[in-house]
Amino acid sequence: MVTKKDNMKVYQNEETKIIVNEEWCKSCGICINYCPKKVLVANEKGYPVAEKIDDCIQCMLCELRCPDFAIRVENRKKVANYNMKDGSLED
Amino acid sequence: MKNVIEKYIRKEMFPHIWCPGCGNGIVLGALIRAIDSLGWEKDEVAMVSGIGCSSRITGYVDFNTMNTTHGRALPFATGIKMSNPKLKVIAVMGDGDCAAIGGNHFIHAARRNIDITAVIINNMIYGMTGGQYSPMTPTGKFGSTAPYGNIDQNFDLSALAASAGASYVARSSIYNPNQGTRFIKKALSKKGFSVVEIISDCPISYGRMNKLRTPVKMMEWIKSISVPKKTWEKLSVEEKKDKIPMGEFLDICIPEYTDKYKEVCAIAQEGGGNE
Numbered sequence: 001m002v003t004k005k006d007n008m009k010v011y012q013n014e015e016t017k018i019i020v021n022e023e024w025c026k027s028c029g030i031c032i033n034y035c036p037k038k039v040l041v042a043n044e045k046g047y048p049v050a051e052k053i054d055d056c057i058q059c060m061l062c063e064l065r066c067p068d069f070a071i072r073v074e075n076r077k078k079v080a081n082y083n084m085k086d087g088s089l090e091d
Numbered sequence: 092m093k094n095v096i097e098k099y100i101r102k103e104m105f106p107h108i109w110c111p112g113c114g115n116g117i118v119l120g121a122l123i124r125a126i127d128s129l130g131w132e133k134d135e136v137a138m139v140s141g142i143g144c145s146s147r148i149t150g151y152v153d154f155n156t157m158n159t160t161h162g163r164a165l166p167f168a169t170g171i172k173m174s175n176p177k178l179k180v181i182a183v184m185g186d187g188d189c190a191a192i193g194g195n196h197f198i199h200a201a202r203r204n205i206d207i208t209a210v211i212i213n214n215m216i217y218g219m220t221g222g223q224y225s226p227m228t229p230t231g232k233f234g235s236t237a238p239y240g241n242i243d244q245n246f247d248l249s250a251l252a253a254s255a256g257a258s259y260v261a262r263s264s265i266y267n268p269n270q271g272t273r274f275i276k277k278a279l280s281k282k283g284f285s286v287v288e289i290i291s292d293c294p295i296s297y298g299r300m301n302k303l304r305t306p307v308k309m310m311e312w313i314k315s316i317s318v319p320k321k322t323w324e325k326l327s328v329e330e331k332k333d334k335i336p337m338g339e340f341l342d343i344c345i346p347e348y349t350d351k352y353k354e355v356c357a358i359a360q361e362g363g364g365n366e
């Protein structure tokens with residue numbers, strides 16, 4: 001499901017919510033290129049579109065490597081904190 | 092992930108001024124996540140920078156911030172720390188800012204072992220002014236002032252900091268933001284002069300002159316030159332060429348400068364000294 005509020009594009013399924021801030025995104029392609037599950041594809045403006053959201057493993061790499069704080073990934077069942085030790089998520 | 096970034100940035104300043112794919116934003120994210128994980132109040136933190144693209148970082152965060160002159164982040168940070176040792180003082184510098192014009196300040200801040208965390212965003216070039224080579228540009232790489240390749244040797248900034256007297260020294264890269272965040276957190280928790288060098292990209296100034304024009308190409312290059320410290324130690328001199336070791340290089344406990352200064356004040360007030 002895709003919704004749009006202000007400049008936030010929200011992609012979601014039952015598990016995952018991927019939020020793209022299209023006003024802040026500069027189409028650098030880093031998130032798209034390094035997603036280990038190829039969840040993201042570029043639209044005509046180069047913004048990431050979560051086409052295969054069902055494949056997302058919530059590794060958070062896209063969020064951590066985005067230089068513009070323009071993409072965020074949320075687990076819809078729990079809001080996880082960042083775990084410093086191994087980068088995994090903790091409650 | 093919990094949106095920790097929003098809590099610490101000056102949202103009205105965004106989108107930031109940095110170019111698409113510039114590593115400065117990735118380092119900013121790592122810094123914020125590290126600070127957040129320590130649970131520090133925003134008012135406890137003082138962040139100081141000099142001049143350069145990377146130094147604009149202080150404009151984007153809602154701590155006590157100071158954007159000073161080129162190469163002088165550490166002298167200002169030293170003043171802040173000496174006048175209010177309770178503050179958590181962080182100096183963010185570019186490689187030019189830190190190793191060229193600010194090189195002496197860097198060595199002496201390390202020598203004093205003053206409780207400041209230095210985060211160096213090393214994109215190996217003067218980004219802001221159009222790609223002049225810096226003391227961190229690798230030998231043979233190109234800059235606008237090295238159109239035939241750089242003939243200088245580059246510094247090993249981490250080794251320099253360790254030998255000058257720092258307490259904690261580590262190096263990571265924007266390719267590995269988890270590791271970077273972890274090192275910054277350790278550096279922030281360390282009492283003494285702590286240094287985290289983050290290898291970063293500048294697709295515009297460095298990339299343009301070194302056939303790495305896109306952010307992804309720059310990332311790939313950084314990935315290809317990065318070697319974990321343990322692997323690095325086993326490499327031959329030839330194999331070490333063009334590679335950079337990543338990891339923690341120093342983590343020791345030695346007397347810190349503001350503590351020692353407090354002791355001096357106490358001795359002076361009691362009328363002690365060398366008389």
Ligand SMILES: Cc1ncc(C[n+]2csc(CCOP(=O)(O)OP(=O)(O)O)c2C)c(N)n1
Pocket residue numbers: 142143144145146161184185186187188189214216217218219220225293
């Ligand atoms: C005293 C002084 N000399 C020179 C300059 C010009 N200048 C501005 S930024 C800069 C270099 C910046 O390089 P670096 O610190 O590596 O930061 P980057 O832009 O790459 O992030 C220089 C030489 C200046 N502003 N002040």
Ligand code: SF4
Pocket residue numbers: 034035036037038039040055056057058059060061062063073
């Ligand atoms: S969280 Fe990981 S798997 Fe999911 S979109 Fe981001 S990079 Fe891809």
Ligand code: SF4
Pocket residue numbers: 024025026027028029030031032046047048065066067068069070071112
């Ligand atoms: S990494 Fe960030 S700025 Fe770059 S394309 Fe992805 S969302 Fe946009």
Ligand code: SF4
Pocket residue numbers: 108109110112113114115144145214218219292293294295296297
């Ligand atoms: S010139 Fe280089 S360092 Fe400066 S903002 Fe652009 S990419 Fe970043």
